[in-house]
Amino acid sequence: MILLIILVVLVFCFLVKAIQIVPNASAVVVERFGRYSRTLDAGPHFVTPLINTIRSRVDLREQSMAIAPQEVTTRDHRRVDIDVTVGYQVADARAAVYGVDSFTQAIEQLAVATVRGTVDGMDLEPALTSREVISTVLRSALDRDAVRWGVAIRRVDCRVAAASGPVTGSPAMEVHADPYTSPFAPNGGSAGPRNPPQPLARTSRVPGHRPLGQGDPRRIGRYSLTAVLGQGGMGTVYLGQSPGRRLVAVKVIRSELAEDPTFRRRFAIEISAAGLVGGFHTASVVDADPHGDPPWLATEYIPGPSLQEVLKQQGAMPPRTLHTLAVGVAEALERIHACGIVHRDLKPANIIISDSGPRIIDFGIARALDSTGLTSTNYVIGTEGFVAPERLTGGAVTAAADLYAFGMVLCHAAGAAPLAAGESLASAVSLLPSRLAGTVNRCLDHDPRHRPTAAEVLELLSQDDLSAGDWLPLPVRTMVDLYSPSSGSAP
Structure with missing residues (x-):
């Protein structure tokens, strides 16, 4: 009897938490696992606790x-x-x-x-x-x-x-x-x-830019640093400004990595290789000093949010956006692989959604971490959920690993949550539009020999006409515009 009473109380609490009454002239934005899910109009609605959360309540009255x-x-x-x-x-x-x-x-x-x-x-x-x-x-x-x-x-x-x-x-x-x-x-x-x-360097606040802290450097090489763009396993990325007031992204390497001579040698090799890439779908290397104290790398600054930021705020992307994203990333990978470089860490955080289309950053540099005294025998460079299966078992790192990550990026952009170990990819691929699903399914093949090359993916996907209309939905276009020099958002 006591268990029955407890069960009734729990069910009652669940229903109280789950039923949301939205007042007239109001709307409620709901997120699922931290990403946009739906908008609720006035009236009663069922919102699953623990899975869905109320992001914001909006008054629609004047x-x-x-x-x-x-x-x-x-x-x-x-x-x-x-x-x-x-x-x-x-x-x-x-x-x-x-x-x-x-x-x-x-x-x-x-x-x-x-x-x-x-x-x-x-x-x-x-x-x-x-x-x-x-x-x-x-x-x-x-x-x-x-x-x-x-x-x-x-x-x-x-x-x-x-x-x-x-x-x-x-x-x-x-x-x-x-x-x-x-x-x-x-x-x-x-x-x-x-x-x-003219849209050169500015000082106004930009989304995603953090002011320099007490421990951050103010100058690296000939570049004055003005803001923090992000932080990762290799170091911190700063917004830099050249003497001619041109903007660059400066990656400053962590001190413990800088102390490893093997890392410095590999870092220098990868910088030289990455400098060959260029192109309008990547962030070009403009300057570097692998022997500096600390070592650093400067690339073209691309104004725009990362795909990771976009997905966190806006949720799954519509079919047209997914297709243009796929073509842009495939074109970048084709150029990167043609220069003999494997990205090794392709993920939404390393794809910038810019006014000119998707751009890949941090290509090829992750390889410098291999063969250093700072990586253990079982350490794998990459991000969980985007690492190809052959890399988890010690297989050779080839361009096919980037194609696997490419497929996972598109599944993620279509609304797939991170997959647990051993979970089937079929549910993730099913979220993609049919014209992408077949190609992505081939990219996610367990055997790297069966995956298409970036050039083959590009040939398959570029046959569709994407010339009409904006490839970004309005809320995403708004996010991009806030970074754009033409709107005064660039620093």
Whole structure:
């Protein structure tokens, strides 16, 4: 009897946790294992505990945002006070949750940048009599960018008045006073009447970039370092800037690896080989010093989120995106393999989704870790879930291993969760569209001799016409745009 009561209580608790009542004029974004799953409209819904979690609750009613008063200096060095009120309404809950870190912050920063960029090109008298003109310019800028964030702008009200007293400004907003250095400035720099500067190095915040810490170097070689891009098994990757203000990604090797002379020799060989690759689907090597203290490697900086970031925020990719991703990665692998290089660690984190298509990073360098005193006999370079089976049993490392990883990357992009050891690949392949499934199935063959080459994959997949439309869904395009120099997001 006691067990029955306990069971009833557990079932009751499960149902209470699982049933979600979404209020009217609201939406709920649900994630499954940390990735987007679905959006719930108003009404009762069943959400499985432990598997599904509530990512965000969104109010779909019209909201009003009063932006802190701004004190702006006009072209004739006079001061004006500007008050802005924006009425908005969430139209796409998913884009509002994943489009930017905070759409309210994005609206506020874009509004401030646009108003300042417009008013500081005017004299005092025109500014005081141009409330409607300023409001129109602001509404146009907000309409264009807010729709990408899942938000519809309903109204914009702008009040301009002469200021008195010393110029104080708004410290919270002066960081983005120029619309062309704001991370949310309109594409093409149309927020104000001036022409934007050329997209070289910038200092505004970019998604995924972390400020330098106390222990991080400030300069490597001739490159000044401005941010941390990521960290991995070999070391830390920094955003660097050349004397000519060109951006590079600088990988600084860990000290324990740098102390191993075998690693340094292999690292130098792999740098030389990787320098031959180039191409528009990889990050080209531009500079390196394998004998430095510490050793380092600089590659072309490609603005854009990694495929891993995209999948974490947006979930499975649609068929067109999957197909373009497959063609782009296959083309890159064909070039890499033609230079005699095996990537050895192809995975979503090493694929950048850029404005010009998918780009592969870190190709060939993982080989430098082999034959060092820091790797044990059973150590395998690579990432669990993407390592070919022959590598787990001590087989030879060939280009076929990259094709296995290529197949797993596409399964992952189609929505497959990481597979447990010994689990069948059939369920993962079944998530792919039919025109990809057959090719990927061959790439995942247990015998590397039966896998196609990258050139064969490219020939099979490039027969389809992909010329029409954007290959990225809107929320992903928004993520990419935030890194793009044309939107002012690049540092």
